Amino acid sequence: MDPAIIEFIGEKCMISIIPNFSNEPLHLIYGSVGPFRAGFPVFVPLWMATHLRKQQKCRIVPPEWMDMDILEEIKEEEKRSKFFTKMPCEHYMVVAQLVMSTAPDDVPRCEELRTVIKDIFDIRESKLRTSIDAFIKGEGTYAKLDNLTLLEIHSVRPILPYSLDHIARYQRTATASQRDTSMLSASMTGSSSGPNSNSLFSQ
Amino acid sequence: MSDVEDVAETQLEIDDTEGAGLEDDDDDDDMEQITAQKVLETLETAWINEMCAPEILPSQADMLELMVSQVAHMEEQMRDLDKNDFRAVVHSMELERVRYIMASYLRCRLQKIETFTQHILNQEASREPDDKRLSPEETKFAQEFASNVDEYFHKVATQYMPNQQRGEAEQRIVTPNLMSHVFLKANVAVPAVIVGVDDEEVDMAAGSQHIIPYQLVADLIQNNQAQLI
Amino acid sequence: MSRQTKLFGEKAFDLLKELERSSQTIPAFDDDGVRQVLEEIKAIFEENVAQASTYNTSGDRSLWPLLNFRHAALQRNKRCLLAYLYERCKRIKALRWEFGPIIPGDIKQALCEPEVTFFNNYSKSLAAYMCSAGYNQGLPIDLTNNLRPPKSLYIEVRCMEDYGKFELDDGEVIHLKKNSQHYLPRAQVESLVRQGILTHIA
Numbered sequence: 001m002d003p004a005i006i007e008f009i010g011e012k013c014m015i016s017i018i019p020n021f022s023n024e025p026l027h028l029i030y031g032s033v034g035p036f037r038a039g040f041p042v043f044v045p046l047w048m049a050t051h052l053r054k055q056q057k058c059r060i061v062p063p064e065w066m067d068m069d070i071l072e073e074i075k076e077e078e079k080r081s082k083f084f085t086k087m088p089c090e091h092y093m094v095v096a097q098l099v100m101s102t103a104p105d106d107v108p109r110c111e112e113l114r115t116v117i118k119d120i121f122d123i124r125e126s127k128l129r130t131s132i133d134a135f136i137k138g139e140g141t142y143a144k145l146d147n148l149t150l151l152e153i154h155s156v157r158p159i160l161p162y163s164l165d166h167i168a169r170y171q172r173t174a175t176a177s178q179r180d181t182s183m184l185s186a187s188m189t190g191s192s193s194g195p196n197s198n199s200l201f202s203q
Numbered sequence: 204m205s206d207v208e209d210v211a212e213t214q215l216e217i218d219d220t221e222g223a224g225l226e227d228d229d230d231d232d233d234m235e236q237i238t239a240q241k242v243l244e245t246l247e248t249a250w251i252n253e254m255c256a257p258e259i260l261p262s263q264a265d266m267l268e269l270m271v272s273q274v275a276h277m278e279e280q281m282r283d284l285d286k287n288d289f290r291a292v293v294h295s296m297e298l299e300r301v302r303y304i305m306a307s308y309l310r311c312r313l314q315k316i317e318t319f320t321q322h323i324l325n326q327e328a329s330r331e332p333d334d335k336r337l338s339p340e341e342t343k344f345a346q347e348f349a350s351n352v353d354e355y356f357h358k359v360a361t362q363y364m365p366n367q368q369r370g371e372a373e374q375r376i377v378t379p380n381l382m383s384h385v386f387l388k389a390n391v392a393v394p395a396v397i398v399g400v401d402d403e404e405v406d407m408a409a410g411s412q413h414i415i416p417y418q419l420v421a422d423l424i425q426n427n428q429a430q431l432i
Numbered sequence: 433m434s435r436q437t438k439l440f441g442e443k444a445f446d447l448l449k450e451l452e453r454s455s456q457t458i459p460a461f462d463d464d465g466v467r468q469v470l471e472e473i474k475a476i477f478e479e480n481v482a483q484a485s486t487y488n489t490s491g492d493r494s495l496w497p498l499l500n501f502r503h504a505a506l507q508r509n510k511r512c513l514l515a516y517l518y519e520r521c522k523r524i525k526a527l528r529w530e531f532g533p534i535i536p537g538d539i540k541q542a543l544c545e546p547e548v549t550f551f552n553n554y555s556k557s558l559a560a561y562m563c564s565a566g567y568n569q570g571l572p573i574d575l576t577n578n579l580r581p582p583k584s585l586y587i588e589v590r591c592m593e594d595y596g597k598f599e600l601d602d603g604e605v606i607h608l609k610k611n612s613q614h615y616l617p618r619a620q621v622e623s624l625v626r627q628g629i630l631t632h633i634a
Contacts, residue, residue: 001254008300008581009251026290028297029239029273047300048293051584057289142398142405142419145386145412150432153386153412161384161414168382168416271573286602292585299582299619306578313561313575317525340564347557351550352521358546360513363470365477375514 006154010094011047016061046095050102060103065089068109071116078123084147093121093151124152132160242269243301248430250308255431257379257417259315259323264338267305274298316341320349321376381418388412389429440505444469444512451519458523461544469513476506524551528558529576530626577622587618589630
């Protein structure tokens, strides 16, 4: 999956804006948004918020969790916990990135926030790498991944599923070749197809 | 300037689509009411499932058809709006997103059809009419594609190869690896899912996420008990 | 066999390697290479048929490994050759998505005649499919557009060559002159950007 698709999916998140114009509600396919009243906050999808912000038609209200105290706490918790903690938003990286790049002026302590969010992401990524290493060495084929966000899952795609697929394939081949060695002597005359003749373009 | 308030007609009726096409025009009583929002959500889930699943999933042709008519309807309504009007811009942006999902969904399916052509055609042939996974248009495309590739291979190479055995064409069939690992999110609580070759079982809580070989959860995805991520 | 100074399957493997290494959109079809591989396949096959009959009549087990080896070489040749064609198929399909229903002249020269037929057939089925994908609304969904998730409705583009007039959906006609800059609906100019006539700036 393309990172642009992860962003596209994350852009569905609802976020609060303060418009500088007034308008009746808009009936989008996804559901209605508005009414818009100048100076009053209203929830809209992130894709719409960033557009309106670029047109200077609104201010973005950063989500509650984009706050130094809350994020510092999350960071400490993430360090302490052996498991992945639950993030305040399923798409926290996408939301943070888009809000802070579109509207840095709307976000108090923007630079500090950027750093702490990156720290949280890095801690989680390193945890993810360690657990994957253990998982693969343990020859597992199934694992629970609670509280990982889509972007984090994406960061180990395709490498994790591919590695597991390959390990599984080697295991199958090993089993099959054990079987085949015992069959080999009974096989093949002249140009007929042998038991091991590989399929073309095999998956 | 006309009012856009009713641009997004949020109630859709399956009967609303003109002409033939849907199979449920037999009885007005079971005319289904479905909101455009619901149709879009269904399509979006189908799109993500399709991108993540190794095999081709049942076609959402009827949902697509509803959405295509919804998009056409909204475009019609917007025609009179100044294209720089705030409302027109937001509606167009949403329509762009919807069109992208539809196009990407169909492309993803075409890609699988092109990769696993013969395998998919064989499977379709063995399915009951109600269980077919391809839309009639996709089936036609798949058949044309299969014969097009065969013709090319034949003209350039296979006709000159001695002793073509019947088995060799079979060997050339590309099949998806159904045991490939996928990321999954349970939509509801699903008890006792077999998660390993040794019949190990796990209870999946609603909202829980897992990595698991596709085949073990294929039915959960079809029943919408879980979705791929 | 004494004439063999090269290894079995070498040419077939070369075909694939050359294709893989090529930085062109699609390199010229290697007519000669394909013919050589087909000849090698035929030669191996004939040698094997001859010796297999000796083996069957005399029961000389010492021939058996050789027969097996040749058979493997034959299969490998077939496999490499078909993989070569399969990879070319993929690239020819990509041309349709990138350039539309007409292959640019310089690229067309790289294709052999069956490949041009393949392209034309593919192009036709794809167009028919896209027309039908709009179902009964008479609205074809152009799958070769909307390739990336949409970000903004309009994009700033610079024109790379004198293209001439370009009509937008709303009837407005713009003149695309080399080095001119425009602010245009992304969806409508996506294919011009892909063909390199326009470049997306900032």
